[in-house]
Amino acid sequence: MAADRTDTIAAIATPPGAGGIGVIRLSGPEVPRIAARLFGRDPSPRHAHLARFTDAAGELIDTGLLIHFPAPASFTGEHVLELQVHGSPALLQRLLRELHHLGARAARAGEFSERAFLNGKLDLVQAEAIADLIAAGSEAAARAAQRSLQGEFSRRVHALVEATIALRMRIEAAMDFSDEAIETLAPAALNEAVDGLVDRLDALLAAACQGQRLTDGLHVVLLGRPNAGKSSLLNALAADDRAIVTARPGTTRDLLREVVRVDGVELTLVDTAGLRDSTDPIEQEGMRRARAEAARADLILSVLGEDDAPACDEVPPGIDRMVIHNKIDLSGEAPRLQRIDGIEHLYLSARSGTGMNLLRERLAARLVPAAEGGFSARVRHVEALQRAGRELREARAALAHRDAPELAAEHLRQVQNALGEITGAFGAEDLLGRIFANFCIGK
Ligand SMILES: Nc1nc2c(c(=O)[nH]1)N(C=O)[C@@H](CNc1ccc(C(=O)N[C@@H](CCC(=O)O)C(=O)O)cc1)CN2
Ligand SMILES: Nc1nc2c(ncn2[C@@H]2O[C@H](COP(=O)(O)OP(=O)(O)OP(=O)(O)O)[C@@H](O)[C@H]2O)c(=O)[nH]1
Ligand SMILES: [Mg+2]
Numbered sequence: 536m537a538a539d540r541t542d543t544i545a546a547i548a549t550p551p552g553a554g555g556i557g558v559i560r561l562s563g564p565e566v567p568r569i570a571a572r573l574f575g576r577d578p579s580p581r582h583a584h585l586a587r588f589t590d591a592a593g594e595l596i597d598t599g600l601l602i603h604f605p606a607p608a609s610f611t612g613e614h615v616l617e618l619q620v621h622g623s624p625a626l627l628q629r630l631l632r633e634l635h636h637l638g639a640r641a642a643r644a645g646e647f648s649e650r651a652f653l654n655g656k657l658d659l660v661q662a663e664a665i666a667d668l669i670a671a672g673s674e675a676a677a678r679a680a681q682r683s684l685q686g687e688f689s690r691r692v693h694a695l696v697e698a699t700i701a702l703r704m705r706i707e708a709a710m711d712f713s714d715e716a717i718e719t720l721a722p723a724a725l726n727e728a729v730d731g732l733v734d735r736l737d738a739l740l741a742a743a744c745q746g747q748r749l750t751d752g753l754h755v756v757l758l759g760r761p762n763a764g765k766s767s768l769l770n771a772l773a774a775d776d777r778a779i780v781t782a783r784p785g786t787t788r789d790l791l792r793e794v795v796r797v798d799g800v801e802l803t804l805v806d807t808a809g810l811r812d813s814t815d816p817i818e819q820e821g822m823r824r825a826r827a828e829a830a831r832a833d834l835i836l837s838v839l840g841e842d843d844a845p846a847c848d849e850v851p852p853g854i855d856r857m858v859i860h861n862k863i864d865l866s867g868e869a870p871r872l873q874r875i876d877g878i879e880h881l882y883l884s885a886r887s888g889t890g891m892n893l894l895r896e897r898l899a900a901r902l903v904p905a906a907e908g909g910f911s912a913r914v915r916h917v918e919a920l921q922r923a924g925r926e927l928r929e930a931r932a933a934l935a936h937r938d939a940p941e942l943a944a945e946h947l948r949q950v951q952n953a954l955g956e957i958t959g960a961f962g963a964e965d966l967l968g969r970i971f972a973n974f975c976i977g978k
Contacts (some may be wrong), residue, residue: 541649546977547627554622560977561639562647564616569637570603578603588630590620596630597621609645612654641839645974647825649967652959660972661957666974667750667911672801675902679749680911688910689958691739698732703947718840722938729931736927740920746912748833749902750793752801754776756829758849759838761785761809764861767885768838769793769806777977778806785809788821788827798899810849834901841865855898861885872897886956912969
């Protein structure tokens, strides 16, 4: 991978399709030569020049702007060239072909960001934040990605790495006085320091989980008895007639996923088959899928019809839930929110729409408080933080036994490695390959 960095890469940076302007970006050592060929002389650094782009035969392809960002003061840290022309896909392809003749090769997905990372312009979290910013499905997600891009998340990871190193140094210093190790460790102060670190790591993990949900969208599963009104609720939230609704219990069999945006946050809503005793194999399979989906939900909406009893037993433990008392139009009750044992109960009608705004507000509230000052994160980050947390607890246990300071130090080294993987300070090349391959071309 690193060997490729002597190549000069080129790609269309603007989205596919026609647009007012289309941008082609190049990066690599051949850029000064290519720029001089295109422009007829050396362009001034970081200056927008009007240029005539012609093919090998001298025929005009387009008149556009050319900007050279000399290395290392560029997005990638290499020589970068931007060509801004009319946004015609055919024209852009023709210009790109010309650039290939001049010695640039087609960039792979994420290769510009990858080079920016390899040249130390960005860490891995920031590079991923660029992709998340581009893909953000809501303003809240875009804000969170921007905060990660600005280094909010990375700074907190670094602070934990520093604290872990400091702790390890104290333990290792004590170990050097091998015989007196146990005395020198001053257990009370050390345990306090480890406890403090555990708290900080847990806080960062919680923030990263929120960030990951905001990035990926909250995964919300509708669960309940047949006829409770799950499909009606999905249709009401999607403001679209997506799911089949009938008066016959057992209408929904398959899972139906719908991405809906509620107050600026994105949710993936999943409608499921109603749960009941049934011998119908199709319905049984539907219920199996419903339960499997519920087991990996961020939030379950337990939907109750007119006289359904709350089916708490159907909700997998450890998963957030909200209880929806549907069909209040039949009983004439007022729409309202009630907290019972810390669980939100909402009274509404999917059919008439009363109380639906309250539901939207409560759904958005699940994400928005964390979004204030929150940052974007990915499953990869959450997993690394969880691993760091496990190693840190192992270190604490080793210290508690007071007979294994070198074991504690080793666990702390693993904490450091797990944290280092997040920002890319520590890690394998195949990890990089996997991360950048999911970017779009031109980024
Ligand atoms: N036309 C265009 N717009 C764009 C980009 C781009 O590449 N081209 N970007 C691409 O993602 C983003 C802007 N990101 C950029 C980040 C750094 C540098 C840059 O030249 N950095 C130098 C100089 C810094 C300075 O002068 O303050 C450096 O880091 O050394 C340029 C763009 C969004 N808009
Ligand atoms: N009066 C009233 N009827 C509703 C309301 N919501 C749903 N219904 C009716 O209840 C029946 C069942 O609604 P569905 O949305 O299909 O229920 P479901 O939970 O998806 O049912 P299954 O797919 O069978 O599990 C339909 O006749 C709906 O019109 C409501 O708020 N008020
Ligand atoms: Mg249904």
